[in-house]
Amino acid sequence: MAKKSMVERELKRQRLVAQYAAKRAALKEIANDETKSMEERFKARLKLADLPRNSSATRLHNRCQLTGRPHAYYRKLKISRIMLRELGSNGEIPGLVKSSW
Secondary structure (H helix, E strand, O other), X not given: OOOHHHHHHHXXXXXXXXXXXXXXXXXXXXXXXXXXXXXXHXXXXXXXXXXXXXXXXXXXXXXXXXXXXXXXXXOOOOEEHHHHHHHHHOOOOOOOOOOOO
């Protein structure tokens, strides 16, 4: 089980990304627009830099929803390999049969 503080930090990042997504997209649009003046583009870049770092989507890290484990994460199921094996062994994932020989 991951530390509760790490899981909470990741949830905080997700909230910040959602909160600033529209503002960040608008500023990026201005900053990358070649038809705008250089000063206007530079001001947009400065405003983009003033936004919180954790509001950037690249700061997000996938974690298992059950344990918070950051590694060996299956995106489709949103759980780690360990929980996948455990739930599969218990028959709690439809269509998944753990093989053993």
